[in-house]
Amino acid sequence: MAQLEETKTADSAATSSEAPPPPPSDEAPKHDVSPPSSDKTVNPPPPAHVDDSKQLAVVEKAPESTEEKSTEAPSNRDAVLARVETEKRISLIKAWEESEKSKAENKAHKKLSSISSWENTQKAAVEAELKKIEEKLEKKRAEYVEKMKNKMALIHKEAEEKRAVIEAKRGEDFLKTEELAAKYRASGKSPTKLLGCF
16 A cells, blocks of 8 residues: 555656656566565565456556656656756746837837927927917018008098199189189170180
8 A cells, every 4th residue: 555655656746747757667577575574565476367457557566666766866856957947047038028028118118209209399399480470470461551551641641632732723723714804804805715725
């Protein structure tokens, strides 16, 4: 029974470490023929007429498990150490990969932020320049409107002056004509240029 438990623990250790099983030995299975001691149980050799397959498996497992422990222990340990080393290397690679990806992400984010900042600054500068130009144009427009209004007022003033001059001249001409008409009436003579108009 102790051999079965020993076999189970050896089998579970072998499967948990995932090491390949040792190659089958060419030797015939050995039976325990040592003198009985107080702490070991002795298995008698199986009878010839009994089916040996089950008992041989039990008897074979005990010696192989001890051999497996002795031969597999260094290779199993090496395999475990190799696996641990591989896992460590893989975890380091993964950590490095994550770190590099994080660095790349941060670098890209920083550049995108600087581009956005640059874009906003440039847009603000262009908008300020556009506003300044609009203000200049509005100021020039107001100046031109004022100039045109002043010009129109000046033209209107000149026209009024010319009208006044013409009205004054007409009044003078009317007075002159009336004076000549009175003179002609007083003298009884007729104007010489009377029919000159027709």
